[in-house]
Amino acid sequence: QQQVKQSPQSLIVQKGGISIINCxxxxxxxxxxxxxxxxxxxxxxxxIAIRPDVSEKKEGRFTISFNKSAKQFSLHIMxxxxxxxxxxxxxxxxEGAQKLVxxxxxxxxxxx
Amino acid sequence: xxxxSQHPSWVICKSGTSVKIECRSLDFQATTMFWYRQFPKQSxxxxxxxxxxxxxxxxxxxxxxxxxxxxxxxxxxTLTVTSAHPEDSSFYICxxxxxRQFTEAFxxxxxxxxxx
Numbered sequence: 001q002q003q004v005k006q007s008p009q010s011l012i013v014q015k016g017g018i019s020i021i022n023c024x025x026x027x028x029x030x031x032x033x034x035x036x037x038x039x040x041x042x043x044x045x046x047x048i049a050i051r052p053d054v055s056e057k058k059e060g061r062f063t064i065s066f067n068k069s070a071k072q073f074s075l076h077i078m079x080x081x082x083x084x085x086x087x088x089x090x091x092x093x094x095e096g097a098q099k100l101v102x103x104x105x106x107x108x109x110x111x112x
Numbered sequence: 113x114x115x116x117s118q119h120p121s122w123v124i125c126k127s128g129t130s131v132k133i134e135c136r137s138l139d140f141q142a143t144t145m146f147w148y149r150q151f152p153k154q155s156x157x158x159x160x161x162x163x164x165x166x167x168x169x170x171x172x173x174x175x176x177x178x179x180x181x182x183x184x185x186x187x188x189x190t191l192t193v194t195s196a197h198p199e200d201s202s203f204y205i206c207x208x209x210x211x212r213q214f215t216e217a218f219x220x221x222x223x224x225x226x227x228x
Binding site for chain 2: 034036041042043044045046049089098099100101102103104105107
């Protein structure tokens with residue numbers, strides 16, 4: 001019930017391409033879905049987040065798509081750049097709980 | 113955005129000794145902070161919830177006597193790894209949120225602990 005499943009485990013994309021990472025959750029009580037970017041040796045940094053009352057949110061080159069009925073959400077990185085190479089984590093939480101459940105992570109490599 | 117600072121960034125200690133890691137919210141007050149552990153190439157695993165002025169809440173499987181948490185003020189939580197062993201070597205990360213309702217969690221830069 002508390003799991004968030006993330007795929008793929010690793011992803012290689014050419015510069016300029018679209019990177020897509022998917023997550024699925026089980027607990028229907030989750031109502032906050034952030035994505036974090038982590039570089040080696042650093043703490044995670046919030047990239048973008050969505051709540052279930054919208055199906056899509058876009059910030060610059062980053063877009064979250066959310067499918068409430070399927071209990072899935074995904075991160076799209078448009079025009080991927082070598083600087084986007086990092087590990088990405090999806091997460092979920094319940095409003096007011098302040099406790100994040102993380103996906104397994106996706107190691108993204110953007111080839112120049 | 114809000115800033116969460118951890119200290120030290122890395123520490124090496126001898127087996128059997130104790131190590132204290134500090135987590136500070138620099139520009140906001142946090143009644144609740146969280147401590148995570150991350151092994152290489154793995155996800156973040158929540159260890160405990162640190163509550164200001166009260167006892168920490170530990171996740172299942174985390175030894176509370178080994179990982180001592182003290183949330184002494186609204187801007188400081190500490191994690192002490194007692195009698196450290198090589199298997200405790202890991203990346204420890206704290207997080208905090210400035211809001212009562214969960215809006216965004218800010219993470220510290222992490223502390224790399226190596227026990228030799």
